[in-house]
Amino acid sequence: MDHAMRFAEPDSIEEVLSLLAADPEARCLAGGATLVAMMNAGLTAPSLLVSLRKLPGLASIDPQADGAVRVGAMARHATVAAHDGFAGAQAILAAAARRIGHPAIRTMGTIGGSISHADPSADYPTAITAADAVVEIAGPEGARAVPADEFFVDWLETALAPGEIVTGVVVPPDATDAAVHYEKFTRADGDFATVAAAACVALAEDGAVAALRVAAGGVAPTPIRRREAEAALIGRPLTEDGLAALGAALADLSDPIDDMRGSADYRRRLLPRIVGRAVRRAAAAFTARSGARSGTGPQAGGVA
Amino acid sequence: MTAELDEDALVPLRVTVNGRAQALACGGGETLLTLLRERLGLTGAKRGCNQGLCGACTVLLDGQPVRACLTVAATCADRRVETAEGLLRGARLSPVQQALVDGGAVQCGFCTPGMTMALTALLRAEPRPDAARVREALSGHLCRCTGYVKIVEAALAAAEAQAQKGADGAAAGDADARAEGAAP
Amino acid sequence: MSADGDAPTSVGLSSPRIDGAEKAGGKAKYADDLSAPDMLYGAIATSPIPAGRILGYDLSEARAVPGVVAVLTAEDLPQRRVGSFVKDETTLARGRVRYVGEPVAAVAAETREAAELAAQLVLVDYEETPAVCSLDEALAADAPRVHPEQADYARQGDAAAEGNVFWSAEIVEGDPDAAWAECDVVVEEVYETPAQYHAYMEPCSALVEPDLGGRFTVRSAAQSIFYLQGRISEELDLPMARIRCVAPRIGGGFGGKNGVNVQPIAVALARVAERPVKITLSRSQDIEMLRSRHPARIRMKTGAKADGTLVAREAELWFDAGAYVDESPAVMSFGLLCSRGPYRCPNVRVRGHAVYTNKLKAGSFRGFGNPQATFASESQLDALARRLGLDGLALRRRNAMAPGDHWLGGQRVDACAMRECLDALEARMAAEVPALPPPEEGWARGVGVSGLSHISGLMGTSAAVNLRSDGTVALSTGVVDIGQGSDTVLPQICAEALRLPPEAVAYAAQDTDSSPYNWKTAASRITYTAGRAVMQATVEMRQRILEHAAELLECGVGDLELAPGGAVRIAGSDRSVSFREVAARAFNRIGGPIMGQHAFAFDGPRFDPKRAAMSNFAFDNLGVYVFGAVGLVADVDRETGKIVVQKVWSAHDIGRAVNPQSAEGQVQGAVVQGLGYALLEELIWEDGRLANPSFMDYKIPDGLDAPAAITPILVEDAPEETGPFGAKGVGEAGIVGVAPALANAVADAVGVRLTRIPMTSERVLDAIEGRASEAPASRTA
Numbered sequence A: 001m002d003h004a005m006r007f008a009e010p011d012s013i014e015e016v017l018s019l020l021a022a023d024p025e026a027r028c029l030a031g032g033a034t035l036v037a038m039m040n041a042g043l044t045a046p047s048l049l050v051s052l053r054k055l056p057g058l059a060s061i062d063p064q065a066d067g068a069v070r071v072g073a074m075a076r077h078a079t080v081a082a083h084d085g086f087a088g089a090q091a092i093l094a095a096a097a098r099r100i101g102h103p104a105i106r107t108m109g110t111i112g113g114s115i116s117h118a119d120p121s122a123d124y125p126t127a128i129t130a131a132d133a134v135v136e137i138a139g140p141e142g143a144r145a146v147p148a149d150e151f152f153v154d155w156l157e158t159a160l161a162p163g164e165i166v167t168g169v170v171v172p173p174d175a176t177d178a179a180v181h182y183e184k185f186t187r188a189d190g191d192f193a194t195v196a197a198a199a200c201v202a203l204a205e206d207g208a209v210a211a212l213r214v215a216a217g218g219v220a221p222t223p224i225r226r227r228e229a230e231a232a233l234i235g236r237p238l239t240e241d242g243l244a245a246l247g248a249a250l251a252d253l254s255d256p257i258d259d260m261r262g263s264a265d266y267r268r269r270l271l272p273r274i275v276g277r278a279v280r281r282a283a284a285a286f287t288a289r290s291g292a293r294s295g296t297g298p299q300a301g302g303v304a
Numbered sequence B: 001m002t003a004e005l006d007e008d009a010l011v012p013l014r015v016t017v018n019g020r021a022q023a024l025a026c027g028g029g030e031t032l033l034t035l036l037r038e039r040l041g042l043t044g045a046k047r048g049c050n051q052g053l054c055g056a057c058t059v060l061l062d063g064q065p066v067r068a069c070l071t072v073a074a075t076c077a078d079r080r081v082e083t084a085e086g087l088l089r090g091a092r093l094s095p096v097q098q099a100l101v102d103g104g105a106v107q108c109g110f111c112t113p114g115m116t117m118a119l120t121a122l123l124r125a126e127p128r129p130d131a132a133r134v135r136e137a138l139s140g141h142l143c144r145c146t147g148y149v150k151i152v153e154a155a156l157a158a159a160e161a162q163a164q165k166g167a168d169g170a171a172a173g174d175a176d177a178r179a180e181g182a183a184p
Numbered sequence C: 001m002s003a004d005g006d007a008p009t010s011v012g013l014s015s016p017r018i019d020g021a022e023k024a025g026g027k028a029k030y031a032d033d034l035s036a037p038d039m040l041y042g043a044i045a046t047s048p049i050p051a052g053r054i055l056g057y058d059l060s061e062a063r064a065v066p067g068v069v070a071v072l073t074a075e076d077l078p079q080r081r082v083g084s085f086v087k088d089e090t091t092l093a094r095g096r097v098r099y100v101g102e103p104v105a106a107v108a109a110e111t112r113e114a115a116e117l118a119a120q121l122v123l124v125d126y127e128e129t130p131a132v133c134s135l136d137e138a139l140a141a142d143a144p145r146v147h148p149e150q151a152d153y154a155r156q157g158d159a160a161a162e163g164n165v166f167w168s169a170e171i172v173e174g175d176p177d178a179a180w181a182e183c184d185v186v187v188e189e190v191y192e193t194p195a196q197y198h199a200y201m202e203p204c205s206a207l208v209e210p211d212l213g214g215r216f217t218v219r220s221a222a223q224s225i226f227y228l229q230g231r232i233s234e235e236l237d238l239p240m241a242r243i244r245c246v247a248p249r250i251g252g253g254f255g256g257k258n259g260v261n262v263q264p265i266a267v268a269l270a271r272v273a274e275r276p277v278k279i280t281l282s283r284s285q286d287i288e289m290l291r292s293r294h295p296a297r298i299r300m301k302t303g304a305k306a307d308g309t310l311v312a313r314e315a316e317l318w319f320d321a322g323a324y325v326d327e328s329p330a331v332m333s334f335g336l337l338c339s340r341g342p343y344r345c346p347n348v349r350v351r352g353h354a355v356y357t358n359k360l361k362a363g364s365f366r367g368f369g370n371p372q373a374t375f376a377s378e379s380q381l382d383a384l385a386r387r388l389g390l391d392g393l394a395l396r397r398r399n400a401m402a403p404g405d406h407w408l409g410g411q412r413v414d415a416c417a418m419r420e421c422l423d424a425l426e427a428r429m430a431a432e433v434p435a436l437p438p439p440e441e442g443w444a445r446g447v448g449v450s451g452l453s454h455i456s457g458l459m460g461t462s463a464a465v466n467l468r469s470d471g472t473v474a475l476s477t478g479v480v481d482i483g484q485g486s487d488t489v490l491p492q493i494c495a496e497a498l499r500l501p502p503e504a505v506a507y508a509a510q511d512t513d514s515s516p517y518n519w520k521t522a523a524s525r526i527t528y529t530a531g532r533a534v535m536q537a538t539v540e541m542r543q544r545i546l547e548h549a550a551e552l553l554e555c556g557v558g559d560l561e562l563a564p565g566g567a568v569r570i571a572g573s574d575r576s577v578s579f580r581e582v583a584a585r586a587f588n589r590i591g592g593p594i595m596g597q598h599a600f601a602f603d604g605p606r607f608d609p610k611r612a613a614m615s616n617f618a619f620d621n622l623g624v625y626v627f628g629a630v631g632l633v634a635d636v637d638r639e640t641g642k643i644v645v646q647k648v649w650s651a652h653d654i655g656r657a658v659n660p661q662s663a664e665g666q667v668q669g670a671v672v673q674g675l676g677y678a679l680l681e682e683l684i685w686e687d688g689r690l691a692n693p694s695f696m697d698y699k700i701p702d703g704l705d706a707p708a709a710i711t712p713i714l715v716e717d718a719p720e721e722t723g724p725f726g727a728k729g730v731g732e733a734g735i736v737g738v739a740p741a742l743a744n745a746v747a748d749a750v751g752v753r754l755t756r757i758p759m760t761s762e763r764v765l766d767a768i769e770g771r772a773s774e775a776p777a778s779r780t781a
């Protein structure tokens, strides 16, 4: 069947879009880490592979004038993991990228491929949801931008219309200069998450929470967030009760499944604990970074 | 549905494999692993899972470790591929390969070529990694025989040997030192 | 070589593997690396249902795929059932299918794609019948029978077959019924162990080349060329003379390549296609079609005096054998034999049952029934020690076997360093455990130990050596190196017996046309059993060398000794002749090389009917027991249940380490395989179908999951008199005590004992929080 599959590697977006438009069985190929694995398992057999490798500007990570960072769809996980131009909450992308699979997977896989596949146990979907990133899309009808929240629609389903591709992910600037932590619980090294949480935390001088964003993955068909529960913690010191309330709010929204990585019940129990860890560690990182120890240490560094 | 050879779908491909430029043709969905093993007879890269999960097929693409089983061959146009066979200088093993043999890190050997490529990439980028870095670089490479201990020890020994050689005054650049330096 | 009188020339040296360079260089050829001109690709169509009748086939679509050359079903093959203990298997399913993944039809085609497509297009008309996919279902009173025709099968003995139980066996010593009254404390528990997949890195593969004389050359991933030859002959009704099996490099086996896998199917295809055929399984097919370790349920009861002296042990073992008998009677019997462990205990009754279920076959796997039994036994000893307020090591030492004691079944054991292993383990742990960095906050640390034991002698083997005209040696055995290192270790034994360096011995590749017989690379038997044959063959040749040398030097044979490096000298003088001169003389005098050969079947002490009553035990004899102890430190995350093993020590009564580096590697590999078994690995069935047949869902430890520190401790205090240079085997023992040591460490860390493995994070958390586990599992419990 291999032999019947065609291959194209155009060097313009227009050409990619017209190839995809002409053939509904065509698929675009990024790193191949997911698509080729599925082809090898006999789960899919596209008629045409349209490689995005030669598209100009898709592999780079570029700062924007307003402090946002645009990560090209073809940026490899390893590139994002090593990128030091992220500021504040933006860095959650690098933290998540470092936890994806293994070294060779990180040299192959791309952010565009990962979010387009939209596995809720994957790491980027959760991270870009926490970062309030916006997904840039190009398609036959032109370009558009969709917030991460709306991009992930269901299990393995995104807001992409047929023939559309992701061109990049724009991560907005973070005025609060939050510190981040990506907490990933797996059965074994390099596995997809059983439960993961991405946390971005900034603290005020007095140790009160100044900014908080938390997304959880592996517990629902898409990454989940509870903005009102995040808001409820702002302006107060971080406490175990506060974290428990946030965890409970997320657990309410969760809709986990039973699979080889754990039962739904186990995931539900892990969720608040993993969220708690993510937030505590992000807060501790914030404290360590700002060196503002006095008064805030106990609450921030390790919640009693 | 048709499995017959569709010549139209063959993609011309120029690729440098183990230092030799090749002009080939491959299927549109053919993987680099199939290309290496079945078209070029380079069977050093092994097919342990065909799913990216075992690491046995790992080769270097432009110097970076990738899973050959997940790499569409046609995307390798004008790029450099290195396999375990390509590290040999005649019958002489590379320092990493030699260290694995000497260190008792090779049992059934099925994982060894993939491990070798990951370690080669690591030591080129980071000549003196510690044990934790070595384990990190080898993560995702499954070995069912050794329990990994001797593989990590061998990698550290290879780094040590390379550093010794450097200290012994091999003036040549990194890559040359690797190629030439092992003369007995 | 130095002139130093007694220094070993080969044994005890960590010589690098002779096949290491070609493996590291990517040049070693495993079965799938081979091809032949005009070769076809084979593919196998498998059953999609766990149980059913085959009503008919429609092969027209498969045959219509361009490039397809042959399509076979059971109707095209000889009408015979095969099997070592019970003849219940056919090459392709005949009449009935009994598990999802069972081969039903086979295709050969010009390309792999065409073969795979055609295999998918084989249409089989099934009538689904009720399946039993767990022990409970199989043992239920009105359970459907996996083999309704069971009564018609040819079999060894009746072995108390009943319903889906096809083999029950028992060993009784002393008077266990009366003994319970003497005990101060009794513990009883049910233990459960999973179906573990071998996960050798090389999926099974075979290349078969027919020649014009009607002979087939088979190069395949198999642990024995001779067993394979016999089995292909039996399945396909071909005389052995028409089957030649040759061993390429093998990418691991661990017992999983012990039996046949795809070879008979590949031969059958090559026979009709009259062209070479290669079949290489995908990883998923390899998992679904072949074998696992037996899932087991073990009810065990142990009684002791207040001082810890063991008084009585009772156990009942149920081994879930899957759809065909295969080697199950042997595995289950061996599990029984190991159910007392390496301890004195005068009153024992152990009973075992092997049970058919509609799942893939369970077969031999490193440890061969022993890891299951030992998980129960060593977990229970720890529970007992806790109840008595005794230290676990002390309890084991109090009861440990010593030289002159008897194994369960009555065999006397003379070489036994069990106590030395416990001492060595204790000393190392006492020094090194406190030096470990403390656990992370929120994690609890535990220390666990387990005793262990295994065998290293059974069945038959042979070896042949000859002295080449240049004075070097050619050695040949039928032992296939599946990665365990026999290609290096056996020549080392031969070399040492001749005081040669290892490189002076050339070792022949294994080929049924020319190699001397060997049973299988299995049961840790190679270093001892094959090593002993190599030793004896070499000693025989050495004697002839001395005789020739005596004539050359005009002295008596008794005046001579070997000098290191290939020479014979008159003892205490410098008059010598080289092997080359001796060889030259032999070629002149006897027209060929000096040769030696030796064949033997394992001949150790036998079971003793005066000490033990044994019924339906599946082995005639086996032995050369090895002993050991394993300890580890594990941290448990109280919030998630995750376990991280920090360090492992594994002490082994190895007799003599022929190649210490190789022995260490075997131990380290076995420990990690054992940790996989204890922590992660479990094949899971849902509605009769495997739910995790890939490395995505079935996880084995990688280098970050495995502990960074695994310290083998090789104890050479009790050389085996009959073994080569005192050596015993070590290939399997390393896995045996790992799971119970970890369960014991977890109990130590968090105060709850898991009686079921793998101890997934979820099960551990459930145990810590006192909940009934909902962790994914097959419907077995």
Ligand SMILES: Cc1cc2nc3c(=O)[nH]c(=O)nc-3n(C[C@H](O)[C@H](O)[C@H](O)COP(=O)(O)OP(=O)(O)OC[C@H]3O[C@@H](n4cnc5c(N)ncnc54)[C@H](O)[C@@H]3O)c2cc1C
Binding pocket: A027, A028, A029, A030, A031, A032, A033, A034, A035, A036, A037, A052, A073, A099, A100, A101, A102, A105, A108, A109, A110, A111, A112, A113, A114, A115, A116, A117, A121, A122, A123, A124, A160, A164, A165, A166, A167, A190, A191, A192, A193, B051, B052, B053
């Ligand atoms: C062994 C292994 C372990 C892994 N572990 C993890 C892990 O721990 N965490 C994790 O998050 N992921 C993991 N992954 C997945 C990995 O991150 C993949 O790289 C990623 O999911 C897909 O990215 P890709 O670039 O390889 O995409 P591809 O495989 O090329 O494509 C994936 C899908 O997205 C489509 N697509 C690709 N790019 C675009 C685009 N720009 N626009 C629209 N559609 C597009 C393709 O058509 C295809 O349907 C693992 C993968 C493997 C093989």
Ligand code: FES
Binding pocket: B046, B047, B048, B049, B050, B051, B052, B053, B054, B055, B056, B057, B058, B067, B068, B069, B070
């Ligand atoms: S074969 Fe490519 S990772 Fe296993």
Ligand code: FES
Binding pocket: B105, B106, B107, B108, B109, B110, B111, B112, B142, B143, B144, B145, B146, C201, C251, C252, C483
């Ligand atoms: S040496 Fe056998 S898998 Fe690594």
